[in-house]
Amino acid sequence: MFNQDLINRILIEPIRKGANRLLIVSGYASHTMASWHLKRIKELGLPTIDIELIVGMALYDGLKEDIHQGFKDIHENNDDIYSNFQCQYIIEHAPVHSKIYIWLDNDLPIEAYTGSANYSQAGFSLGRREYMTPCEPYLAFQYYNGLICDVMFCNHNEIEDYIMLRASHPVLENEIENSAIIFDDSIENVTLSLLDSKTGETHRHSGLNWGQRNGREPNQAYIPVPSRIARSGFFPLEKRHFSVLTDDHKNLVLRVQQQGDKAITTPMNNSLIGEYFRNRLGLNNGQFVTRQHLEDYGRTDVTFYKLDEEQFYMDFSPH
Template sequence: MEIYSSLMGDNLAELVLHSPYPKGDRAGQELWAVTGYISPTAVLRALYQVKYAPTKRSGDAAGWGELSNFRPGRRTPKIHILVGMARDGAVSITTHEIFKKWVKASNGYIDVRYPDPRLSPLVHTKLYAWAQNGSFDIAYAGSANLSTDGLNIGRDASECQQENILVPVSVEYAKKYIDTLFDASLSCADPVVDSLFTFPEAPSDILANKSLPPVPPLPEPKSEREERLKDFPSVNLYLYSRQGKKSSSYNGAGINWGLRPNRSNKDEAYFGVPARVGVSNFFPLKNTPFTVYCDDGAELLMRVASGWRRSGKDMSTIHNGDLGTYIRKRMGLKPGTKVGIRELLDYGRTYVTITRTSEGNYYLDFSPETAEPDEFALQAPEIVNEFSHEDD
């Protein structure tokens, strides 16, 4: 029996998310997936049958993720997904709402379901099967979730964050198993779901603090945010320039990219990614989309792009105007307002903290409540000059 492994160099995402049928003969193709946990971007990868997101200048970029302008093509498969651990924290309230919108906007091409708690236990199975015109032709089962790290999306074997395997299985048994699970499931868009399920503000791999010892008993957390994993790798990305020993506000770069004279959207923005982070494997290969959950419950579809590094040097939303809009709204600023060090200090935080989770999703913290003092920002000439003028 063949065994496909991320660590051994097998491309699990290519194996199960890309159509096995010839390009000229893909009518009626369907992907059936049973997964414990999920990354929304993995679903988009299968739907669009591409490795990467559209380029920033592509007309498709604005709707990529929202499916606002979705039009199925000859190669577009119908996708049926059962998220087996949905009621155990695998799906956040924001992701649930996104799935509902996708189901509605996809014209029947996306079907996301959860096990009906009245009929089915939690499901931790990982199973993928391709069918054409109702006939199942190939199936794999194993340990890989339909998630960025589960399928090692955007990384090679040397950068594998989570070793998983998939093995071919009988298509007859796969179909029978899928039929059994799906018959005992509910569409995410079914109104009864909201009365049967309680969705957290973020997925459980962000909220569950597995690194803490079981004894002594832990105090009751004040909020879900305090339950986040502390041992996941994280980086701070600053919203102003920190060149050498000098600090200054961005002028036509970074968070203020859209303020350049040649930009039509004044909210276009990106986070600069330091070289030491760019050459690491903290982020997946550049232009690979990934999901970012925010501390306020928002959810962003992002990617790192530009530059020669494997992970690029600029991190932004797929439609990069969304990032600037989000940051300015958090800060209480009007659209298109310049975000300088003074505005950041007044807000109470000069950087975002990005944490990578166990399923390859990411968490963005921009809350003033969790910010550390930034003495470097206070030493910026523009801030020091403010105080010198006050003395005059």
């Protein structure tokens, strides 16, 4: 569960007080936290802001492949409905283990916090005993600016010459080389049907065809989650974002949402997961998905393997 008091105090309330720019130095950070933060600001109806993150320990420890790719995807997102997000890594001199959050009104530092919480969902959860305390905004701003000469943007053409990329999980040690990944039932997993349990066909206006109605983008889709699986604790709830590597080596950020936690979506854009499945099925964007399409492809379900609380592997390979 999220530590709502910590989240509100450090990441949300300053926007309501007029801040429009957030500078973050975090030893470790996750793209799932960044996507969750951007989505939360939008869901609360708050003004968009600029978020500028420096990840301090990437040079020392390297980065997981999915986190690096996730940061790049968010960094390059040009959707105006979300706050602007930029991510940089320390690539020179000593690694940076600090955690500092500095709020500005344009270029004027007005509020700052320092402490132990990394910019990650784990860092802002009740599962960690983190402590954050106010600090002098101008001095924190000076500290941030002192790091700028040692950073490189996460999407720079040469960034991978400086940062060692690691497999997202030991089980996925071949993922960077795009080698086959073999799982067995020793890893907790669930298989979710893409068909309507009542009709045996694809859903007409939900599931993979969620967008097939007037006024919706036709690629919008979700993976249905039966209530027994939603209640089982297999997937993170409370709209937490989680990272997924697919069997065709794509990285997705997903979350469970809707009433009864019945749907797995791509929270930053509900069309992304629909585009993904239509591409796998060889269909046109926006095309209605039928059971025959799935059977011709060779599969009517999808299997998730749980690697940890925020990392999953999704298998949609034909049987």
